[in-house]
Amino acid sequence: MSATALNRLKPLFFVLLLLPMAIPFIGLNDYYVHGLFCRILVYTIFVASLDLVVGYIGDISIGHAGLFAFGAYSIAILTGPPVLNTEGSLTFLPQIPFLLAMVVGIVLAALAGLVLGFPSLRASGPYLAVTTIAFGLIINTILTEQETLTNATKGIHVGPITVGDFAFSGQKFVWIAYPAMLLVMWIMHNFGRSFWGRAFEAIKFSSIAAEASGVRRNYFKIAAFVISAAIAGFAGALFAQLDQYVAPGTFGMDFSVLALMALIFGGLRSNLGNFVGMALVVVLPDSVPAFADYRLTVFGILLLLALFFLPTGIAGLLKSIWYKFVGAPDHSAQRAELDEVASSMSGVPFKSVKSDGADVLSLNQATMKFGGLTAVNGLELKIKPGQIHGLMGPNGSGKSTTVNLITGVYIPTSGGVQIFGQDARKMKTYTRAKNGVGRTFQNLQLFGDMTVLDNVMVGLHLSFKSPLWKVMLGLPSVWIEERELRVRAYRLLQFVNMSHLAFSKANSLAYGQARRLEIARALAVNPSLLLLDEPAAGLTGGEIGEFNEIIRNIKKEGIAILLIEHHMDMLMEVSEEITVLDFGKKIASGAPATVQANPAVVKAYLGTDAVTADAASAAGAPKSVANSSEPPDGGTKGGL
Amino acid sequence: MAELLQLIISGTAQGMIYALIAFGYNITFSTSRTINFSLGNLLMVGGVVGFILYMDKATGQPLGRTIWLPIVAVLIVNSLLGLLVYKTSVEPSLKRNSEYSWVLATLAFGLIVRNLVEQLWSTNDYRFSSPLGDSPVRIAGVGVYPQELLIIGVSVFIVFAVELFRRKTIFGKAVSAVSEDKQTAALMGINQNFVLQFSFMLSTAIAGIAGILVAPITFVSASMGLTLGIKAYAVAIIGGLESGYGMLVGGLLLGLSETFTARYLSTGYKDTPGFILLIIVILFMPSGLFGKKVIKKV
Known part of the structure; x- marks a missing residue:
């Protein structure tokens, strides 16, 4: 049949x-x-x-x-x-x-x-x-x-x-x-x-x-x-x-x-x-x-x-x-329709950002303490509009805590967080998303049981305007809205080269695919600032190249990116400015080449005083090996 | 004054029964992160097995045997049931890594146990004579049931003994290690499966003893464990699931609130203050009065 x-x-x-x-x-x-x-x-x-x-x-x-x-x-x-x-x-x-x-x-x-x-x-x-x-x-x-x-x-x-x-x-x-x-x-x-x-x-x-x-x-x-x-x-x-x-x-x-x-x-x-x-x-x-x-x-x-x-x-x-x-449900008709509608559209499926020149993010003496442990200590960090800013540091240097301060998971013990010029110290995570902060997660946080397309649809949540009663009764306007945004979700998947997997379950994805899906979902909130938390962890060399390409394409639309990474070579390649953390403190910042030559950075990474730029660039290699052995552990949480 | 003291003693006795079951929840929660919802019904099995071996169902009089026989029998039967509930309901849930199936699985196990006891034994209530006698003794002008004092003594002894065992012996430390980090514990050569099984057997054995202890001050019936199990659960949450001694304090709070509400407000509402306290604790101190605060890492 x-x-x-x-x-x-x-x-x-x-x-x-x-x-x-x-x-x-x-x-x-x-x-x-x-x-x-x-x-x-x-x-x-x-x-x-x-x-x-x-x-x-x-x-x-x-x-x-x-x-x-x-x-x-x-x-x-x-x-x-x-x-x-x-x-x-x-x-x-x-x-x-x-x-x-x-x-x-x-x-x-x-x-x-x-x-x-x-x-x-x-x-x-x-x-x-x-x-x-x-x-x-x-x-x-x-x-x-x-x-x-x-x-x-x-x-x-x-x-x-x-x-x-x-x-x-x-x-x-x-x-x-x-x-x-x-x-x-x-x-x-x-x-x-x-x-x-x-x-x-x-x-x-x-x-x-x-x-x-x-x-x-x-x-x-x-x-x-x-x-x-x-x-x-x-x-x-x-x-x-x-x-x-x-x-x-x-x-x-x-x-x-x-x-x-x-x-x-x-x-x-x-x-x-x-x-x-x-x-x-x-x-x-x-x-x-x-x-x-x-x-x-x-x-x-x-x-x-x-x-x-x-x-x-x-x-x-x-x-x-x-x-x-x-026979199992066949999505080919739906896919053909999405392909057709999507091909008739031009431009990127997310909002381009026109800058007014003000910093999109600034941390002023931000400090985060857990009991006696100071995870981040008086951190100064500014991200200019449309800039790719790298944040690096060895394990335990406070990178993740910094991300959590920026996304509102933690409230800083002291110091300020400003996002798009607004005080964001106590701003809720969803409000930040609404204001234009998108993020991906170091430990993949996909909605495992949902399809790839639906994962991006969750990212588009704020674009849905139908009132509850209309949704409950399933009125035509709700379906029209749903169909329009489905196309946008599909185009976001095309943007990260994932549209061929639109109807697969998110928990069936390979590691690199899951990372790209997280980017599509983060772009769905129409961010002006995108936080990528170790996006290259566990990726192969070829995938990293593909990734750099996606990052540059996002930057082209004026979106500022904070890139948190271990991979020194990747950071050096795409970042315009790099901040280096060690033990919760900023030890260096500036253009990639300057940072690379900084003795403190070399010491943090190699633990010696051997000061040569070559040694510093080599330091990226062992780190990346350690990373690729990390098991993919996202999206495994089940219901009943 | 005498009445007040009497209320305090019976409230404490009642509370210590809750504390014992709650302690059972605490033991298995610390190793498996699950709650054994059938524990109340396994307490009932303790009461019923004790009754069958100690009392004559037809006449309602003691058979004249020593109380040690039912105690040993209950320890054996309940340990085996503990193993069974772990094998049929908890282990499969842990393997599947599913967050809630153990709730339903252990609830189902409890339902099966209750239903089988109802059908194979009886649906009626029976009196259980205390081996210490059923008439109150006068201590400083206060009438006290010896069974109530026994309950308090035995419960406090069990909790302290097990806590000491947990803190001082190498096996006890293995149990704590499994609760902290299963994988590392396994790497240190600890047989994780054995620790889990043992914790379930220990908790159900303690519940069986609680069943014999509580029988003389209530009735023995197939449904005697239902409310006891739920209230003990409330006690476990109020005290903080992670804390053994917290169970004693939680039990005391609930037992006293019950006897005092029953005496001064209304018998029908005696359970309500405890449950309201529970909801308040959950809202304002989610890890209980003595629980550890957990910092969530992202």
Whole structure:
């Protein structure tokens, strides 16, 4: 079956998508339709909400049941009819319309998500997991103890949603739950393919590289938690309608764990996976009655097997079977289109810089201390516009610390950092990116699971202007923007001779390719100052030549470059000015030839007083050998 | 005054149980950088195995055996379970270098254990008679349960003994070396795999002892480990996962906050102050009260 034939089948897919709406007419058993199918639909929405946090952001939450409870209890308290709830001490039952109560529930859940999100900025792994557990337990305690508000363990009964005389009860609930699930899946689908989804994944793989690309980590993490919570609240509201009864027992830690299991079974970041995973968790105990008592054991074993033998879940398995059957996705059409559009454009795919003559960067007596260790000591460094400035020094001389001061990873202990004339001592990394600082990383920081093209798309993050609601609904303007910027990303790849690998995974790249991709991504932020942190480490001689060419082409557009390198010969070849560090102090600066002849530099590199320019130039050689033995270690951090 | 003292003693006893489990988390975290979420349920196994060998399920009376038999049995059973949880849930996650699969894997292991105990043993609650007697003794006008004093004594002893072992013996130093830097430790000839296995076995054995210790002041049931495990986890974070003695302080804080909230505010909310303290600690001192600060290198 070819791709075009599949495209012709697309309308059929949409018809199939509508089929479940007909289920209530078939006359199936109520238990199957309402008890199982509708339950799967509602719980799938809940799993999708969890996916946003676990699958996209890469944080773990074992407290999502608490968010689910906000939606469920809002519906129960605000719409529950007093006639059904005469027993408990709950008397506040205002009976407002369902939609209004649902909005209240979603807003409350989103606020709770905001609270849950803050710890995720400071803590991760085991620390965050326990916070989410505590969060869920606190909410569950409130549900059990605040009897006048929640009826405690007696629970609250809810009536069906009615429109005029028509009640969406029993099997008819499919007409509410199914479109609701499709809506959430549509939103998740759009998220996953937008700059929002890419920002989430970028943060998961390397928050420092994401920030350097202009992604505000804290903002997007909190946003993920808030949106996830809102969706969980939505699922909770539907749940109250599904069971027409809520009680604290439903919203315990077990439910959070079950949803996590369903998510892992099914596979992360997949609508199909969310649905299949939850369907298994709901249906399995019912389909094999002998399992009923041992269902947690069966789930436990299945989860262990899925974790270690099926890391992409059932959705991943189905996908690979599907690829075997119809062939792996073919990007040739997309590539041809990109090639065609790109060839009709001229000029460089990033902003050229017109200089006003002021220094782009100046460090004034910048000092950085870690406890008793002074990593950088009173450093003076100025970079003129459009200049290639080399920064060199032996291992431990403070080069990386200097880079971290310039990019905002560290705040200097004393002294000043000015970027484009602005005080940048406390400027956030993403603000620097916005102002025009691009950077690459000594230890490669690529987003390994994303394609090469998508890595550059993350670099273009600041160029995306679509508002969130449009992204969620997948409006045409969003797609137009996406397509335009995709072309620019592709042209950036052409600029570094990487366009032939546009659709490969970043973690499959060779070392030199990965280094060039980092440059393309850094150029995507439209920098006026580009920091290249040991870009030649681990490259072959031929690759270094190619690199020098790229660097000169960037310089041609007026972009200033700070080149941090061990490779003396490379620095000498491209730099106009060189600063040499040793033990955190500047020991020399000036034109390459002057620096090369400087006795202090020779001493720092060779450890002797043998003062000849020849010796100094030879010093580059052993260093470069040491560098090329460094293993490529970027982009290996995985999710689940 | 007498009441206050009584509250302090039962709060401390409760807190020391948390501290023991938290210490178990600390032991395995220091070697493997993972948290064994099944530890609460393995504590339950300790309580249940102890019960089966010491008490008569039908009559609810002690079988009249020595308490040492269940203690030895629990040590053996729990060490083996520790090895099992390491082999099935932790080792595969470490091999895959995946950041969170151990969370789910150890949670799953705990669920399996709990479910099997429920189905093969019982879903009911049972009383466990303290070998020291179940009636309070009067000390300076204060009624104190001997079991509570035993809990405090044994817990503090275990923590100090293991800490001493870690600091003073060559094997203990090997454990610290593995936690600092696995590769270098391996180059120094330390059998990393053995250290990891041993740390899991030690932590689950301690949890089993905690299960027998806590049984007389609560009930024995398949679900007894659930909340204990979670609260101990909170204690571990509050104290600072890296610090053994921090667990004692964290346990004390949580145990006392619980008994005092239960007495003066409301029994239903007794867990809440501890959890709020946890969230505050995470927000303002992410590495806990006694944890080491980590400087991130880029």
